[in-house]
Amino acid sequence: MAAQAQVLPCREGEPRYFEAIDRIQRLESFHSLAHEPALLQLMTLLLGEGAFPHPLGVMRLVFPDNPEVTTPPHQDFRNNQGTPRLTAAWIPLADCPLDSGPLAILPGSHRSGVLPLSFHLGPGNRQAVLPEELATARWATADFCAGDVLLFPALTVHRALPNRHPSRMRLSVDFRYQPAGEPLTEQCLQPHFARQSWDEIYRGWRSPDLQYYWHKRHYTVVPWDASLHALPEEHWDQALREDMIYERLRQRRFRNREQPRDEG
Template identity: 45%
Template sequence: MDPAIKPATRAFEDATPLLSRPEELRRVAAEKGYLFFKHFFARDEIMAMRCLLLGVLQEEGLLDPGKPLLDGIGNQPAIDGLQPEEINWNGIGTTQQVYRKVQKLEAFHAFAHHPKMLAMFGGLFGERAFPHPRNIARIMLPSEALKVTPPHQDFLHIQGSADTWTCWAPVGDVPRSLGGLSILEGSNNAGLLGVTAAEGAGGLETILCNLGYEWAEGDYEAGDMVVFHSLTVHKALPNRHPGRVRLSLDLRYQPASQPIENASLMPHGPFEWDELYEGWTREDLMYYWKREAFDFVPFDESIRWQKDKIC
């Protein structure tokens, strides 16, 4: 760990032993608002995904050609030549051209259907888990133009069922000094909090004051993941490793019986499913949500600006 990084107020506790005790798993999840799993995925699975994502950056000339691919070292002159609006596009840390290629990767979307993941969320929900197709990759290039993601609650952006959970999985080793995810433990029990405008992904920062909660965090290894409730406040830590790309996945799940907001079934970005599906071989991954009987709830823009909920 970088000696300049102070230890977290709370360290992540591995929830793996709770997988065989679903009632205890649900109790801890409701109390803390998150669950951390050590080595949940096989390291080889994560490194294969890392190779795919970094391969796209390599094709675009955004990696240092003199360094090993898996090291993820950016081609700094090429990155510094990007305009701020190019690299800050849609909060994913890279250009739209790169992201279109990533969103077209069948293996990227297939990862959200990992049997172990569906089984874990099924145990957490006490019913069948539905994986949202709106999968997100964070491909954070090393650039001073990028802003750190501020504290926020996902529900403001997702809506639909409040029981939606996000899986944040690092694609490679992500110590705190590389910019891992920090969780405000128990903040899911505070309800929907007020926000203010902010730089960084999402454009909104949750107003935090006198809540009495503590941040929890840790050093992630490839294969680790953290899952959290849509009302749990979380934030990214700054990348203190010059030149290093940080890769992670945001995958979302909800109980299949719960309502959903229509945008959760659309691609992440200005893309169309027909375009992204070109060349895919697994029909079970395409338009699978059309086999569901969802109740749809409209997106409520007004709840994103509850400025009366301030200190």
């Protein structure tokens, strides 16, 4: 499923990005992937009988030559909350060598607990503030093939490498699984970005088997703690400055790309 970027890079939060994400979220095949028997069997071995995927599935569309919005170091716990045993499955949908921006993790970082946040231009607009022992630690990553699965718990610090391929997008999915009977927040039961209802997403599906499947699962809904996701007030001035700088850089790169090359 290799994809070539044909337009100016866009990012999470922009209309063109959401247009693509909305279409993908309506695909039955996208949601079905989280329920592949091999994945469910693996998660049962890891998390116990009754482990299930959150209905909130995440599609990542990562443009080349767009390093400022590369996913920064972060932990999934602050974005999802609920149980710290929540486990992510990151799956590239096409071969993803190092120059295409695969995921990287900090081994052992889950032992540092929940880390503070600061602003970042990348997805979620938040990054983990790393203590010295993690800031100098070695990241672990690899060349990934389509269909590989990288698993890590909600407190593991992870990030993406920049997509430095000249034209190829990085397409990947994130599915998160949890043990039966443990807490989750209402946000994890909604479509990603909550831009569509489940009824809208299910319209046109061939099978009802996976529709509202979580109603038959065992879990406890707990309140969302906004303080775990909040940024310090002073970070929003920084956000505005970085956004303006990013837009100038993006336009400059686009103009350079559009300039005719000297074929002489």
